Amino acid sequence: MLKPKIDPTKIRAVAFDVYGTLVDIQNDTEMFDVLRAVFGEHGRNLTFEDRDAMMRQPLELRDLPDFLGVQVPTEAIGRLEQQLATEVASIAPFKDATETLSRLRKAGYRVALCSNLSLSYAPPILELFDGLADVFIWSFEVGAVKPEPEIYRKLCEKLGCEAHEVLMVGDSLKSDHAGPRKAGLHGFHLLRSGEPVVPETFRSLTEVADWLTGPQVQQPLQGQRPD
Structure with missing residues (x-):
């Protein structure tokens, strides 16, 4: 020290x-990078300013499409939620x-x-x-x-x-x-x-x-x- x-x-x-x-x-899946990839496929390129904005609000993952103004299929959100649950369980x-x-x-x-x-x-x-x-x-x-x-x-x-x-x-x-x-x-x-x-x-x-x-x-x- x-x-x-x-x-x-x-x-x-x-x-x-x-x-x-x-x-x-312990099972870090780099969720923000995953979100960037998925949301990018649907026309919304996430920035680090978006990341900070998301952390300033009490949002569940399923709230993000409306918050960010992008349409993401329900199935894709479901897969993201499963990945998030796996990551959180490894803390x-x-x-x-x-x-x-x-x-x-x-x-x-x-x-x-x-x-x-x-x-x-x-x-x-x-x-x-x-x-x-x-x-x-x-x-x-x-x-x-x-x-x-x-x-x-x-x-x-x-x-x-x-x-x-x-x-x-x-x-x-x-x-x-x-x-x-x-x-x-x-x-x-x-x-x-x-x-x-x-x-x-x-x-x-x-x-x-x-x-x-x-x-x-x-x-x-x-x-x-x-x-």
Whole structure:
């Protein structure tokens, strides 16, 4: 771990990205690429702006043709839904995820999960981390995607914390490091392998918990975790 240049005793809450950070899709079928191929066959070339727009709305897969203004046969949508169900069923937590969230909550930190995702990807996360997070911030609920400032503002608002009291951790430099820092939070990059490109880098979720709960840190909320 590269030594973070902030005082851990000033942190009151820790927010985690979800996909690629807390969980892995073991049967990742690259659904957006699949959607692009299918919708492209029917005259609608999806862009990354379309992808973000879809994640700002609580849409089921069957809602997408009307939302995007394209006619797609019911049979094609059915096949897409089957593929999506297979992908969602393969979601599994990284081995250090559950323990890290548990350690942080026991130490008195408020814990949040903050993710850009579509409606179908939220239920398995709620089930996997039930009782381990105080706040869930989904892009489709707040109408904003990382790294847009509004999603971090909503995060802090629901946590009941000032931006400088919140640590954000995730595997995206753009969404979990640069975006939060621009919004006044402490953004840290989770890089499980490879060479770090920013000083604010953790190698594992365990390192996050070790840094915030180690003997050198006097947790400001120890035994006083707010409800």
